Amino acid sequence: MSRMLRRRIATALLVVAVISGEAVLTSFAAPRGSAPPPTPVPPHGSLSPFPRSLTTPADPTASPALTARSALLADLTTGDVLDEKAPDRPVPIASLTKLMTALITVERTNLSDMITVDPRAVFRRRDYGASSILGLKPGEKISVENLLYAMLLGSANDAALALAIHIAGSEAGFVRLMNARARRLDMTHTVFFSSTGLDDRGRSTARDLLRLIRVTDAIDGFDRMTATRFRAIPGPGGRDRRIENRNALLWLYPGTFGTKTGSTALAGSCLIASAARGDRRLVAIVLGAPHESFSDAAALLAYGFGGFTRRILASEGDDEGTIAIRGGAVPVVAGVALSALVPTASIDHVRQRISVDPRAAFPPAPRSRVGTLVVSIPGLTIGSVPLLVSVVPPPPASPGPWWVRAGMSLGRSIAGAVRAISP
Secondary structure: OOHHHHOOOHHHOOOOOOOOOOOOOOOOOOOOOOOOOOOEOOOOOOEOOOOOOOOOOOOOOOOOOOOOOEEEEEEOOOOOEEEEEOOOOOEOOHHHHHHHHHHHHHHHOOOOOEEEOOHHHOOOOOOOOOOOOOOOOOOOEEEHHHHHHHHHHOOOHHHHHHHHHHHHOOHHHHHHHHHHHHHHOOOOOOEOOOOOOOOOOOEEOHHHHHHHHHHHHOOOOHHHHHOOOEEEEEOOOOOEEEEEOOOOHHHHOOOEEEEEEEEEOOOEEEEEEEEEEOOEEEEEEEEEEOOOOHHHHHHHHHHHHHOEEEEEEEOOOOEEEEEEEEOEEEEEEEOOOEEEEEEHHHHHHOEEEEEEOOOOEOOOOOOOEEEEEEEEEOOEEEEEEEEEEOOOOOOOOOOOOHHHHHHHHHHHHHHHHHHHHOO
16 A cells, blocks of 8 residues: 555545434334444544444335445345345445455464564554554554454454555555455455555455355354454553444344444445344345445344245155156155245245256156256245156056057047947
8 A cells, every 4th residue: 555545634534423313213223321332443533433323114024225335135144145235236345345354364374373563554643544543553563363353343454454464465465365365255346455445446246245254254253253342452552452343233233243344435334244133144235325334234134034034945855746757757856955034025925836857858867856846936036946756657658559559549439439329
């Protein structure tokens, strides 16, 4: 990152206002006194952009109207997409970039590793991005774990730079690692230009970020880290630096356990929020909200938990009847189980149809696939299950050569005529 870019004055940054306590309250608004405190970002940053309540629809069973440019709601465990808005539109993602920085850090270092802060990672007071820093000093020794906490909770730009330089020798070298990792994750609409997200030439999509967050979610301890509200990080002078998580949903939306916020003037307000209820774990990805992204994310999560019901649509080995293939008919069973979140309003409209493989011919091999059971609701295919041959029946009886068939037909005709003239 060039000094010219980093020294842009702070007025070029997005000013994110603290949302008034008069915002519309719903059942998901925080109880009195439980909103996150607007703690200043150390050592000289702006107040954290925390709303004190959420504006969400009263009916959680309907797909919400969103203010964000792009958004996606998905089941974090299966990856099934439940709702979306322009999910393949590449947009700036601000500090959501740091999730890729975190992934590479975890893959290439140990949390207990101690690093020496390179002078290139240190921000001066008026550097672009200095409103979100830990306040690292040149030569300071600090653990990888504490740098990850600073980066993921307080979105510390100097922590991201320190990790990038430690791992790759320079931020440019680290960005090459980021883009290579994105390609391996099949994030086809993603390109990174910085380890911090301060460079708005970086782009990604909600669908690409779903691929990334499902990988980070599988990392042992990652959820615990992003669910932490406060972290005390030792400073070089012996005084702790207190970091506060910028994800206000940890206070305002029950069940939230992560994951990351971000904002720049061009990117707007961005958020990836994960939450759990019972055995269901959902993730809402909100990109480019004009004011705050927390309400859009909460509305999506509320829709995911309230607007969908899990249904077992097929069980492995279930008898699915008999289907006709070329040369005969065979009994079939479901090859795998199918369980899915179905919109609650469409529970009574689930339909099943069987698609026969045109290549299937009699006699098929036992357990061979001869068709597909497709499960859908109006306007949406929920999933499909392979249909396997359960038992190969004997071949249909052959009617014999043509002269035998002709003689039998003539005999039937004569017999019919005799019956017709008989008294």
